[in-house]
Amino acid sequence: MKRVEHKVAVVTGGVLGIGRATALLLAKEGAAVAVVDIKGEEAQSLINEIEDFGGTAKFWQLDTTKESQVISVFADIIREFGKVDILVNNAGIAGVNKPTHEITEEEWDNVINVNVKGVFLCAKHLIPHMQKAGGGSIINMSSIYGIIGAGDLPPYHASKGAVRLMTKNDALFYAKDKIRINSIHPGFIWTPLVEELAKGSPEGVKAFRKQLDSRHPIGHVGAPDDIAYGVLYLASDESKFVTGSELVIDGGYTAQ
Numbered sequence: 001m002k003r004v005e006h007k008v009a010v011v012t013g014g015v016l017g018i019g020r021a022t023a024l025l026l027a028k029e030g031a032a033v034a035v036v037d038i039k040g041e042e043a044q045s046l047i048n049e050i051e052d053f054g055g056t057a058k059f060w061q062l063d064t065t066k067e068s069q070v071i072s073v074f075a076d077i078i079r080e081f082g083k084v085d086i087l088v089n090n091a092g093i094a095g096v097n098k099p100t101h102e103i104t105e106e107e108w109d110n111v112i113n114v115n116v117k118g119v120f121l122c123a124k125h126l127i128p129h130m131q132k133a134g135g136g137s138i139i140n141m142s143s144i145y146g147i148i149g150a151g152d153l154p155p156y157h158a159s160k161g162a163v164r165l166m167t168k169n170d171a172l173f174y175a176k177d178k179i180r181i182n183s184i185h186p187g188f189i190w191t192p193l194v195e196e197l198a199k200g201s202p203e204g205v206k207a208f209r210k211q212l213d214s215r216h217p218i219g220h221v222g223a224p225d226d227i228a229y230g231v232l233y234l235a236s237d238e239s240k241f242v243t244g245s246e247l248v249i250d251g252g253y254t255a256q
Contacts, residue, residue: 005030013091017191021224027055036062064118115159135178171244180243187250188221217252
């Protein structure tokens with residue numbers, strides 16, 4: 001079943017990990033997908049994969065922290081596809097893992113700029129198009145660490161908590177325009193970002209993953225597709241009564 005047929009989706013941070021899985025699934029379910037990412041190296045293989053199964057996708061290189069780039073790229077996407085129905089604000093970074101008193105201003109700003117300012121700018125410049133079109137769905141990628149603390153990654157926690165509340169507040173602003181805005185809160189998902197954290201750990205990748213698996217009552221970390229299916233639900237008309245909500249997909253992590 002084509003659950004998002006005839007819709008146009010923008011997926012930020014769409015080349016790797018959760019973004020890649022989301023772009024693939026939305027395309028398989030009938031959406032035309034604008035993949036945007038600061039990295040362009042692996043973009044063409046993703047576009048080729050989508051086109052190989054008959055899907056529609058195009059890549060734009062974009063630094064979501066730069067407003068001028070956001071304006072230019074989104075205008076080009078509208079020219080290419082005629083509209084945008086779905087925005088998946090997925091671009092994000094983990095940042096430094098230090099106690100708060102050891103973090104530099106530059107390290108703090110780097111995470112907040114990508115994880116918060118980028119979400120703001122993308123919403124700011126697509127919402128007017130959704131208003132004109134009569135509605136849309138925005139899915140902001142937060143984290144379980146936008147809900148609970150863990151004694152690590154202070155800028156990341158702060159940024160994902162901000163995304164959670166930005167989502168609820170914007171949902172209230174734009175409900176009258178039939179623009180639904182929701183957040184997703186993944187547990188640990190085995191993505192390139194998490195794998196990089198594993199490689200930097202003193203215990204090594206295998207032990208790091210085993211330890212992460214043990215934190216989730218379901219017995220293992222998640223896969224990018226687990227999150228992509230949550231995005232698909234919130235992007236589709238199946239969730240037409242859902243806005244300002246937080247969809248936690250975490251293998252039971254926050255139920256403990």
